[in-house]
Amino acid sequence: MAQIKNESITPRDVDFAKWYTEICRKAELMDYTSMKGFIIYRPYGFAIWENIKKYLDEKFKETGHENVYLPMVIKESLFNKEKEHVEGFAPETLIVTIGGKDKLDDPLIVRPTSEVLFCEHYAKIINSYRDLPKLYNQWCSVVRYEKTTRPFLRGSEFLWQEGHTMHRTKEEAKEEAIKMLNIYDKLGKDVLAIPFIKGQKTEKEKFAGALETYTIEALMHDGQSLQAGTTHFFGDSFARAFDISFLDKDGTRKHPHQSSWGVSTRLIGAIIMVHGDDNGLVLPPPVAPIQVVIVPIRADIDENVRATSKTIYENLKSKGLRVKLDDDTSRSPGWKFAEYEMKGVPIRLEIGPRDLKENKLLMATRYNDEKKFISLDDIDNIPSILDDITKKMYDKAKKFLEEHIHFAKTLEQFEEMIKNGGYVAIPYCGEEACEKKMKELYQVTARAIPFDQKDEEGICPICGKKTHRIVYYARAY
RNA sequence: CGGGGUAUAGCGCAGCUUGGUAGCGCGUCUGGUUCGGGACCAGAAGGUCAAGGGUUCGAAUCCCUUUACUCCGACCA
Numbered sequence: 240m241a242q243i244k245n246e247s248i249t250p251r252d253v254d255f256a257k258w259y260t261e262i263c264r265k266a267e268l269m270d271y272t273s274m275k276g277f278i279i280y281r282p283y284g285f286a287i288w289e290n291i292k293k294y295l296d297e298k299f300k301e302t303g304h305e306n307v308y309l310p311m312v313i314k315e316s317l318f319n320k321e322k323e324h325v326e327g328f329a330p331e332t333l334i335v336t337i338g339g340k341d342k343l344d345d346p347l348i349v350r351p352t353s354e355v356l357f358c359e360h361y362a363k364i365i366n367s368y369r370d371l372p373k374l375y376n377q378w379c380s381v382v383r384y385e386k387t388t389r390p391f392l393r394g395s396e397f398l399w400q401e402g403h404t405m406h407r408t409k410e411e412a413k414e415e416a417i418k419m420l421n422i423y424d425k426l427g428k429d430v431l432a433i434p435f436i437k438g439q440k441t442e443k444e445k446f447a448g449a450l451e452t453y454t455i456e457a458l459m460h461d462g463q464s465l466q467a468g469t470t471h472f473f474g475d476s477f478a479r480a481f482d483i484s485f486l487d488k489d490g491t492r493k494h495p496h497q498s499s500w501g502v503s504t505r506l507i508g509a510i511i512m513v514h515g516d517d518n519g520l521v522l523p524p525p526v527a528p529i530q531v532v533i534v535p536i537r538a539d540i541d542e543n544v545r546a547t548s549k550t551i552y553e554n555l556k557s558k559g560l561r562v563k564l565d566d567d568t569s570r571s572p573g574w575k576f577a578e579y580e581m582k583g584v585p586i587r588l589e590i591g592p593r594d595l596k597e598n599k600l601l602m603a604t605r606y607n608d609e610k611k612f613i614s615l616d617d618i619d620n621i622p623s624i625l626d627d628i629t630k631k632m633y634d635k636a637k638k639f640l641e642e643h644i645h646f647a648k649t650l651e652q653f654e655e656m657i658k659n660g661g662y663v664a665i666p667y668c669g670e671e672a673c674e675k676k677m678k679e680l681y682q683v684t685a686r687a688i689p690f691d692q693k694d695e696e697g698i699c700p701i702c703g704k705k706t707h708r709i710v711y712y713a714r715a716y
Numbered sequence: 717c718g719g720g721g722u723a724u725a726g727c728g729c730a731g732c733u734u735g736g737u738a739g740c741g742c743g744u745c746u747g748g749u750u751c752g753g754g755a756c757c758a759g760a761a762g763g764u765c766a767a768g769g770g771u772u773c774g775a776a777u778c779c780c781u782u783u784a785c786u787c788c789g790a791c792c793a
Contacts, residue, residue, distance in 0.1 A: 256787070264727090273766090275784065331792070352793090386717060386791070397793070446793095466793065503793050536752055573753040580753095591752055601752085682789090 248581075250517050255461040262511055263390040266520040266582050276388035276395030280504070283582065286528035287507055288398060292378065294430050294525070295400060295502070298422050304374040304402060309356045311379070312347035318355055321480045327447020328352070331383040333395070349382040354448065354499060357403040358481035361495075365405060368487045371495055372415075373405040391508035392465070392716050399503035405495040407487070409474060412496035413451070416470040419500040420453045423468045431506060432523035432632035433457050433513050434640050435467060436662070436711060438687030443671045450474040456686045456711070458640045459512035462660015464686045464713035467509050470500035508716075513636050514606070520583030521606050523632050524625040531555055531562040531621060532584045534575050536591035539568045548590050551618055558622055580605060585628050586621065606632050646709070650680070650700045653712075657681055660714070664689075666697030667710035673701040683712040 248265065249257045263269050268284030280288065296306070312335060319325050328351045335347040350356070361373060382396045391397075402419060406412040420437060427433045435455035445452035449471040457467045475494035478484070487493050514521040524530050533555075535548040545566070552564040563584075565575055572589070579587055589601040594612065602617075603610045606628055643661025647653035656663045667688055674685050688710045697706055 254787095260786080271785070273784065327792090381793085383792070387787095387789095388785090393792075399793070469793070501793070505793055534752095539751080568751075571751050571753085571755055573751085573755080575754085576752095577754045589752070593752070 248517065248519060251460065251515070258515075258517075259508075259511060260390060262515055262520055262581075268507065268511075268520075269390050271390075274395070276385055276393075278390055278394055280398070283528055284507060287510070287522070287526050288504055290526045290528070291426070291430065291502075291506055292400070295422070295426060296378070298426075299376050299400075299402070302374075302418070302422070304376045304404075307375045307377055308379065309350075309353055309360070309377060311350055313350055313353075313356055314345045314347055316345050317359060318348050320355060320358075321448050321477055324354060324448035324477075328383075331385060333382050333384045350379075351381055351383045352499075352501075353377060353379075353381075353401055354403065354477060355481070357499075358477050358483060358497075361405050361478075362481050362483045365483055365485050365495060367485055368407055370485060371405060371407045372411065374402075374415075375404065376400055376402040389508075389716075391504055391511070393505075397503045397505065399501050401501040402499060404498045405478075405483070406498070407485075407493075407495060409496045412474070412498045413472045416451070416453055416472040416498040416500065419498070420455065420468075420470045423455050423470070423500075423502055426502075427455065427457070427467070428633055429629070430523065430525040431510055431513075432525075432629050432636060433467070433509055434633060434637040436640075436644075436687050436689055437691070438689040438711070440469070441667075441671075441674060441685040441688065441710060442669070443674045444685055446471045448473065448476065450476070454687050456662075456713075457509050457513060458636075458643055458661060458713075459509070459716070460515070460639075461512070462643060462714070464662065464715040465505070465509050465512070466686070466715065467506060468500070468502035471498060473497040473499065514632060515583070516608075518577075518608075519581035521632075522583035522585060523629050524585045525629060527583065527585050528561060529563045529579075529582070529584045530560050530625055531586045531588060532575075532579045533562065533564045533588045533590060534572055534579075535564070535566050536572050536589060538566050541592045541595075543595055544590055544592055547595060547615070551588065551590070551615075554618055555621060560622065560625070576603075585625060604628060606635070644711070648697065648700065653700065654681065657683060657712070657714075662686065662711040662713045664709040664711050666699050666706050667708045668699035668702055668704040668706050669708075670699070670702055670704070673699055676701050677712055681712070682714060684715050686711045686713050686715060 248261050251258045267281050269281055270279045272279055332351055333349045336343055378400045380396050380398045385393050385395050388394050404415050424435050424437055427435045435457055437455055440452040440454050451472040453470045454466055455468045457465050459465055475496050477497055478494035484492050484494050533548050533552055535544050538545045548564055552562060555562040585605050587603040594600050599612045599614050601610055602613045645656040646664045647656055653663050653665060677683055692709055694707050
């Protein structure tokens with residue numbers, strides 16, 4: 240159990256929301272601007288995003304995707320082509336109506352997502368089965384004019400990647416959506432140390448215009464669920480609306496099938512709320528802008544401390560680690576300890592004259608708040624210690640997740656179980672009316688129909704219909 | 717978009733009820749002593765009191781409008 244060392248931050252269990260925003264600011268991840276919902280990603284926060292981006296970009300390329308860049312505005316008449324899509328996004332679009340001094344006849348919508356732009360382009364470049372699949376991805380920002388905003392979780396503008404792909408067959412497009420969901424899941428395990436629930440969205444919760452939406456849901460420390468990423472299978476509805484077709488091998492003209500998928504800077508919010516504690520941020524090593532910080536003690540008077548710190552710094556750097564040597568003697572060690580804990584640096588090495596005489600130094604690990612002596616030779620093991628930290632953080636989060644999944648057969652059981660937060664599963668009849676009822680009764684939404692479920696007969700506790708599926712409900716961000 | 721709360725120095729706040737010279741703590745800068753869990757002393761800098769309007773001889777303070785943040789709902793990555 241981490242003892243509270245930093246008195247300047249609101250404890251997590253006292254006021255989770257306040258704790259969250261304090262971390263965002265005090266760990267120097269972001270700052271507000273005078274435009275509602277538009278935030279500044281400060282270097283430390285942006286670096287986390289860059290690390291996520293780097294991992295994903297490699298994975299995308301490994302799986303045959305190409306990066307492109309499309310315009311940030313979409314003219315209204317183009318946007319209006321796919322009915323469901325428009326209805327889904329219309330309430331939160333930001334629209335440019337003036338260019339120079341002239342009022343625009345066809346206003347420009349600042350992209351809330353780029354499906355229609357991709358479709359307009361695909362219509363021109365897809366003519367033959369040989370042109371398929373098209374596997375495009377775009378790194379950009381999108382604008383959704385939100386009514387209530389929170390740093391990283393919900394803003395008027397956020398950074399993301401959006402993959403948009405076109406395929407010859409329905410099966411292939413659907414397979415793509417599942418494949419990318421699995422890449423996100425792997426990102427969670429390898430990079431974010433966050434276990435996800437993988438599943439399908441209900442009719443009510445799926446993306447505007449999609450046939451099926453798949454989701455990764457993460458459980459925050461306060462028991463609420465966060466939709467961390469989604470992938471969509473569109474079928475050929477957009478292709479029909481945008482008149483995209485190709486001549487297949489058999490000589491007939493067909494509409495290609497489409498997928499899209501995205502994760503956003505919301506993942507930073509997930510990292511904060513899954514791993515953070517009362518001393519601040521706790522970063523999994525793969526995303527940490529600083530993985531190891533070296534704090535020399537009495538470096539001003541001790542040549543050995545100074546030289547050894549430098550040697551260790553160079554050594555770790557040569558291993559490809561992101562390491563910082565903080566030899567600023569105008570700050571006390573105590574100040575530095577608190578500072579790097581607030582910033583969630585996974586490993587801190589304290590190098591002082593006393594220990595150095597015995598050829599050892601202190602290693603503090605952030606995620607479990609432990610300090611132990613290691614020998615100078617152990618420095619070479621730090622890369623594997625960092626890997627281990629990622630695994631342990633994942634295991635810890637997974638245990639928390641598993642402890643917060645329950646199964647209810649009746650509404651009475653549901654009511655009792657949902658009080659403690661987390662997910663409560665009930666038999667899923669598929670009726671939207673039942674979902675709405677659940678929301679009215681318990682302020683919960685259907686988060687996912689998990690892929691991983693037993694084929695057991697159950698009865699929807701709302702309408703009484705028989706079913707073989709279950710759905711997870713939770714309060715959500 | 718509905719209901720509440722907030723806005724005074726970089727951060728946290730007092731001052732407002734009862735209008736009359738802009739305050740405190742932390743941080744910042746300088747010098748010195750310090751340095752193994754947010755050190756100490758001395759000195760200094762830093763503010764159109766969110767913005768706009770009104771009342772008044774005079775407004776941080778009273779009135780109106782707008783904006784942002786925040787919490788609770790409705791809507792969503």
